Amino acid sequence: MSNWIQFEETDNDKNILRIGGNSLLPNDIKWPRNPNKEKLTFILNIPADFLNSRFSFDFPSGMVISVFTTYNTKDYFLDSIVYHGDMEELKNIKNDFTKVILHSVGSPRNDSDYLIPTRAVSSEEVLVEG
Numbered sequence: 001m002s003n004w005i006q007f008e009e010t011d012n013d014k015n016i017l018r019i020g021g022n023s024l025l026p027n028d029i030k031w032p033r034n035p036n037k038e039k040l041t042f043i044l045n046i047p048a049d050f051l052n053s054r055f056s057f058d059f060p061s062g063m064v065i066s067v068f069t070t071y072n073t074k075d076y077f078l079d080s081i082v083y084h085g086d087m088e089e090l091k092n093i094k095n096d097f098t099k100v101i102l103h104s105v106g107s108p109r110n111d112s113d114y115l116i117p118t119r120a121v122s123s124e125e126v127l128v129e130g
Helices: 048-055 087-097
Strands: 002-009 041-047 063-069 098-104 119-126
Touching (some): 048 063
Antiparallel strands (some): 002 119, 063 098
């Protein structure tokens, strides 16, 4: 068995497993920034109910995990967000250039300078003959 993963265009605002689009971060939570005071870019929406049902996690029902990261078209930023196993890289990542936030579902919003195109993520187990 293998997992087949598909990325499909979808609505920017749906509370589904998706990459990009608008965040569902509530207005009472400040938009995350990196240590350089740059607004982070929203990259991933993971409904807690998806994780609970798929992987038997125990997150509070109805919550969302949002992943934000540094993105900049003018300055090189990848050394601040990419990890290849070096301890110095891990220190950079832990310095808030990427943030993961568990929160309740808010109204769709994007306070970043960038909006990643929205793609729904789906997967299913498939039999691979070989």
